[in-house]
Amino acid sequence: xxxxxxxxxxxxxxxxxxxxxxFAFIAKAAREDARSKRLMQRPGIGPVTASAFVASIGNxxxxxxxxxxxxxxxxxxxQYSSGGKARLGRITKAGDSYLRSLLVMGAxxxxxxxxxxxxxxSRWARSLQERRGYWRAVIAIAAKNARLAWAVLKYGEDxxxxxxxx
Numbered sequence: 001x002x003x004x005x006x007x008x009x010x011x012x013x014x015x016x017x018x019x020x021x022x023f024a025f026i027a028k029a030a031r032e033d034a035r036s037k038r039l040m041q042r043p044g045i046g047p048v049t050a051s052a053f054v055a056s057i058g059n060x061x062x063x064x065x066x067x068x069x070x071x072x073x074x075x076x077x078x079q080y081s082s083g084g085k086a087r088l089g090r091i092t093k094a095g096d097s098y099l100r101s102l103l104v105m106g107a108x109x110x111x112x113x114x115x116x117x118x119x120x121x122s123r124w125a126r127s128l129q130e131r132r133g134y135w136r137a138v139i140a141i142a143a144k145n146a147r148l149a150w151a152v153l154k155y156g157e158d159x160x161x162x163x164x165x166x
Contacts, residue, residue: 030050035059036050038157039153044105052099058153060150063150066150069150070143075091076098076143078091079147103146107141111134111137
């Protein structure tokens with residue numbers, strides 16, 4: 001359910017708006033849930049994405065690794081292998097389209113807001129965009145967020161970014 005401009009103005013003013021009540025409820029529930037709070041530490045994952053991720057995969061015990069989660073969401077390329085030669089195709093777009101769209105929207109927001117930031121993740125995202133293009137970088141960030149979100153849920157630890165070496 002996209003937010004219309006008139007609803008966004010009400011939200012920004014802090015005035016109640018009846019059609020935004022579900023979003024306020026989701027945000028409140030995400031702030032109170034420990035798993036969602038851990039997920040929201042990651043750039044590109046907000047309250048709606050965190051609550052949808054927790055609702056979809058729970059503690060992540062159904063998946064063996066993060067790539068399986070990304071494949072289940074539809075954020076990895078299809079593989080066409082023959083004779084020992086692996087050929088990677090387009091992203092599959094299989095699985096949960098709602099969760100995939102939330103992760104992609106969050107990744108777009110991250111990529112559009114990196115500006116001149118010099119942390120490790122921002123440098124990686126900027127170089128990826130320069131090398132491969134905007135949309136491939138967006139999908140790569142969304143897939144990375146899905147994999148890291150699975151790890152946070154599976155192992156129950158907070159997200160700990162690696163320290164910068166520069």
